Amino acid sequence: MSVTVIDYHRRMSRWQPDAQGRLAQAALELYVERGYEQTTVAEIAHRAGLTERTFFRYFADKREVLFGGSGALQELLVSTVTEAPNSLPPIDAVALGLNAMADLLQERRDHSFRRQAAIVANVELKERELIKLASLATALAAALRSRGVSDLAANLTAEAGIAVFKIAFERWIDATNEQGFPELIRESLAELKAVTAEGA
């Protein structure tokens, strides 16, 4: 089943000043102001002008505010790669998938930036983010194998793709850089190709 950007927005909706969006924004503000560990669900609900009960209608726990979207993002990557034209070489199918993720995150730029500010302030959350990247790579490799790509090529293309995503993301999040995420993905992929083409 295909996951579209619309599905993702439905699951992660933030544009409307709805309860879920207000809770997510309040949570991210508090994580940055006071630290993730020090913030309670009661405080998040209070800041959003809602009840704890409403919080738990949208999020299983405090961490879900930060990582609840990663499953949908992974599905977007996997479905884009799986459904890419068969004629595309693996690296180009991966590029399509990365671009789909980058387009989506670019639309959610403010949320992504706030989220990242909360994550970098906490070692445990940074570790969780690394683990999510590793599981993105695993899912991406499986999507490539489903296209008939060999194990070794699938694993390396997937790891290379996630490396491109990681480096582009770090540049995007850097406040001194005003480039869009899709453009940074293209640049990083081009640079990866250039550095691996060198040498013996």
Place this chain on the structure above:
Amino acid sequence: MSVTVIDYHRRMSRWQPDAQGRLAQAALELYVERGYEQTTVAEIAHRAGLTERTFFRYFADKREVLFGGSGALQELLVSTVTEAPNSLPPIDAVALGLNAMADLLQERRDHSFRRQAAIVANVELKERELIKLASLATALAAALRSRGVSDLAANLTAEAGIAVFKIAFERWIDATNEQGFPELIRESLAELKAVTAEGA
């Protein structure tokens, strides 16, 4: 200061039936038999025929048995890359560093295999291993920058190098594969070059 394979062996010595080696072997056996969480330092010392006090002379805690060598491994990677001939392109300098690590781990094959069996059985340890890989990539990028490589190229070459290491390591640890680690590094790097050379 250069870190040689000899320094590493001095710090990690296991070949001799010395106290440190016996403790490490006993710990790994117990982690696999009973699980990491369920194993106490007292049990490790008992299995090795030594005292807890002796354990703490060599290891700060239970986890140190598994990850105590990673700092020295990182120094070996960094010093090899830093001291590689200036004429080498970044990807070849990285290849030298990966080969140095692979040679060392190949010499310590039995220990590495036991260690990995303990790690894959525990989610927390698998996460710790991912974090160590991420810090290897960070250190490798810094070593490349010290060679005058630009930020973007350094970051991507480092991530690509660690991706090659990760995939080669997974193949090496696979019991059905009898290839040596250095050979697997060469194959993985060649495959990475092949997959990134395809496409638009």
